[in-house]
Amino acid sequence: MTATPEKAQAPHKLFDLNVLAELLPCTTKLADLDFKPKGIVLSGGSLDLNHPRLTPIGPFSVYEDGAPHADPAFFDLPDTPILGVCYGLQEIAWRLASDNVIAGTEREYGYADLTPDRHGSHVDRLFEGIDGSIQVPAPRGLRHHRHDPQLPYAAIAHKDKPIFGIQAHPEVSHTPRGIELLKNFAVNICGARQHWSMSSFCEQEILRIRNLVGPNAQVIGAVSGGVDSTVAAKLMTEAIGDRFHAVLVDNGLMRLNECQQVKETLAEHLGISLTVVDASQRFLGALKGIEEPETKRKIIGNLFIDIFEEEAIRIEKEAEHTPNAGKVQWTHHNVGGLPQRMIDGQGLKLIEPLRELFKDEVRELGRQLGVHEDLVMRHPFPGPGIGVRIIGECTPERVEIARQADHIYIEMIREAGLYNEISQAYAGLDTSQAVGVMGDKRYMGYIVILRAVQTTDFMTAEAYPFDMKFLNKVAVRIVNEVQGISLVTYNVTSKPPGTIELQ
Numbered sequence: 061m062t063a064t065p066e067k068a069q070a071p072h073k074l075f076d077l078n079v080l081a082e083l084l085p086c087t088t089k090l091a092d093l094d095f096k097p098k099g100i101v102l103s104g105g106s107l108d109l110n111h112p113r114l115t116p117i118g119p120f121s122v123y124e125d126g127a128p129h130a131d132p133a134f135f136d137l138p139d140t141p142i143l144g145v146c147y148g149l150q151e152i153a154w155r156l157a158s159d160n161v162i163a164g165t166e167r168e169y170g171y172a173d174l175t176p177d178r179h180g181s182h183v184d185r186l187f188e189g190i191d192g193s194i195q196v197p198a199p200r201g202l203r204h205h206r207h208d209p210q211l212p213y214a215a216i217a218h219k220d221k222p223i224f225g226i227q228a229h230p231e232v233s234h235t236p237r238g239i240e241l242l243k244n245f246a247v248n249i250c251g252a253r254q255h256w257s258m259s260s261f262c263e264q265e266i267l268r269i270r271n272l273v274g275p276n277a278q279v280i281g282a283v284s285g286g287v288d289s290t291v292a293a294k295l296m297t298e299a300i301g302d303r304f305h306a307v308l309v310d311n312g313l314m315r316l317n318e319c320q321q322v323k324e325t326l327a328e329h330l331g332i333s334l335t336v337v338d339a340s341q342r343f344l345g346a347l348k349g350i351e352e353p354e355t356k357r358k359i360i361g362n363l364f365i366d367i368f369e370e371e372a373i374r375i376e377k378e379a380e381h382t383p384n385a386g387k388v389q390w391t392h393h394n395v396g397g398l399p400q401r402m403i404d405g406q407g408l409k410l411i412e413p414l415r416e417l418f419k420d421e422v423r424e425l426g427r428q429l430g431v432h433e434d435l436v437m438r439h440p441f442p443g444p445g446i447g448v449r450i451i452g453e454c455t456p457e458r459v460e461i462a463r464q465a466d467h468i469y470i471e472m473i474r475e476a477g478l479y480n481e482i483s484q485a486y487a488g489l490d491t492s493q494a495v496g497v498m499g500d501k502r503y504m505g506y507i508v509i510l511r512a513v514q515t516t517d518f519m520t521a522e523a524y525p526f527d528m529k530f531l532n533k534v535a536v537r538i539v540n541e542v543q544g545i546s547l548v549t550y551n552v553t554s555k556p557p558g559t560i561e562l563q
Contacts, residue, residue: 073231073239073517074101075421078254079246083416090133099250100134104146104229122147122154130155141222143186143245149216149225156218186217186224188244222249231517258424262295265413269299272411278379279304279411280372282364283334285314285322286441288414291426293332295413298429306332307371309364312340313445313459316467325435339367347447347454353563356454360444419518439470439484440518448563452491457544458506462489464542465508472534473512482524485512487538488562496539496546505546508538513560521555 074081086102121127134142135155144152216225224245230238246252273279281296283289283306296304306326310319319336326332346359414422419440426436446462447454465487473479490507497503510531515521535548551558 073242074246074252075256075416076239077243077246078256079252080256081416086128086130089131090137097137097140098252099141099143099246100137101245102130102142102144102148102151104148122150135223139222141245141249142224144223144225145231146227146229149227152223152225153216156223185222185249186215186226186241186244188248189240224249229519231519258421258428261416262425262428265295266299269296269411269413273300273303277303278375280368280375281306282368283308283322283326283332284441284443285318285325285438287419287426287431287436287438288422288440290326290330290435291422291429291431292413293326294330294429294431295425296411297330297332302333304333305375306334307368308334308336309367309371310336310338310340311343311360311364311445311447312456313343313360313447313454315441315446316463325432330431335371337367337371339363342367343447344454344456344459349453351453353448356447356563357444360447364443420516437480439479439482439486442561448561449486449488450491451489451562458489458491461506461542461544462487462508465489465538465545468537468541469510469534472530472537476530478524478526481514482512483515483518483521484560485510485524487511494547503546505544508542508545508548509551509562510534510548511551511560511562513555515555515560518560519555521560523550523552523554526550 081101082097122129130151132155134140135152142152144150215227217223226241230241247254279296279300281289281293281304283293285308293304293306308319308322308326323334323336327334343360343363346363347356350356350359414425417425423436427433442448446459446466449466450458450462452458469487470479470485473482473485479485488509488511490509492507493504494507495502496505512524512526513521514524531550538548539545
């Protein structure tokens with residue numbers, strides 16, 4: 061099974077069915093494959109702004125300038141089923157006849173009911189066993205249900221070939237029976253075997269890493285203390301031992317006591333060779349006066365690369381004095397944004413040990429590798445850290461306020477026994493000021509925005525339904541214990557249309 065995604069979530073759901081799916085860029089040529097796919101999934105545009113393997117803003121239409129298109133040779137494969145999801149449906153229709161696709165202007169977010177017509181066509185195979193209608197997140201252009209005249213073709217099938225398309229996203233958690241549709245395609249239509257497992261992936265990935273690295277090379281990898289980087293570091297250590305060097309760059313935007321906890325967890329408990337680089341002053345200095353979110357992200361990302369490159373050069377120089385030591389290579393769970401100069405100039409080779417896995421699969425791999433459950437279930441933390449959880453300039457004072465508020469919030473979530481019920485939670489800071497009253501005095505203070513979501517795939521998410529008594533207790537503690545806060549609010553926006561992070 062192969063996928064040519066802008067968004068890799070559909071193949072991810074095939075892993076849930078124990079079906080092996082190869083994730084490939086949508087620009088992949090059929091001639092470049094060294095295997096014949098049993099089926100092809102053309103995925104939709106990206107919805108997740110934070111996932112490293114996804115394009116931040118996917119294409120809205122096949123008519124857009126620069127819109128990606130699949131190799132037409134895929135459509136000429138005899139008897140190879142194809143499933144298009146959202147943008148993939150448009151691509152199928154456009155490939156078969158460019159005038160099939162009409163650029164629309166209707167948009168709707170929320171839920172819709174998709175009710176397939178059944179008249180003995182190929183589409184029946186895709187919806188086999190799914191009676192009635194399916195509730196789906198309404199994509200751009202889809203309104204109400206399958207029979208809506210605004211979009212009569214929410215699902216399509218070729219009259220002769222095993223080519224299918226669905227405008228909604230069956231792979232996201234907001235589509236409760238979508239996994240059945242994907243199983244119909246992968247197993248019943250394509251005939252894919254359900255033999256993939258995490259244990260086999262772990263064994264194969266360790267062998268792949270050893271073959272890729274070779275017997276002598278040194279490997280450097282960035283860690284943050286989150287589940288992704290920790291599992292990647294543990295996997296690398298299992299594969300090549302102390303030739304793997306983990307580097308934690310303290311950017312001054314970490315959570316409370318984070319660097320010390322990472323050091324204890326990785327070096328002392330997991331046996332990972334770790335170097336901590338304190339660059340907090342460099343980051344906070346570079347962020348002085350910067351308010352625009354994307355500019356903050358770029359400054360943090362570029363400076364991280366500069367510091368990481370310095371560390372790679374240092375380790376390589378040390379390796380020159382070690383008998384039989386080879387060149388330094390790079391590994392990371394997220395290589396997005398790595399400048400070409402670093403690859404070309406230092407001769408680095410990229411290793412992506414978690415390239416095919418999403419968060420729930422990374423957690424399962426962590427369990428396979430013996431990573432403690434508390435760390436396996438740790439909530440995600442963005443690469444730019446607290447920097448993207450502050451609306452406005454990231455001054456040292458504001459970072460400390462956000463850090464203290466977040467610590468109280470997460471501590472209270474743990475004490476209430478809710479932590480593992482929540483996929484991600486944090487306290488962000490809005491540097492707009494609101495009036496408050498303490499004693500008999502009015503004062504102006506910052507606004508804390510609490511966020512907590514439930515999701516299985518991080519592509520869609522719903523706000524966690526806290527009891528108001530709990531939120532009241534959190535607000536009281538934060539206002540009383542964190543100086544400079546006058547107001548605490550809770551973000552209830554689902555994703556989409558919102559995002560999980562503030563920025």
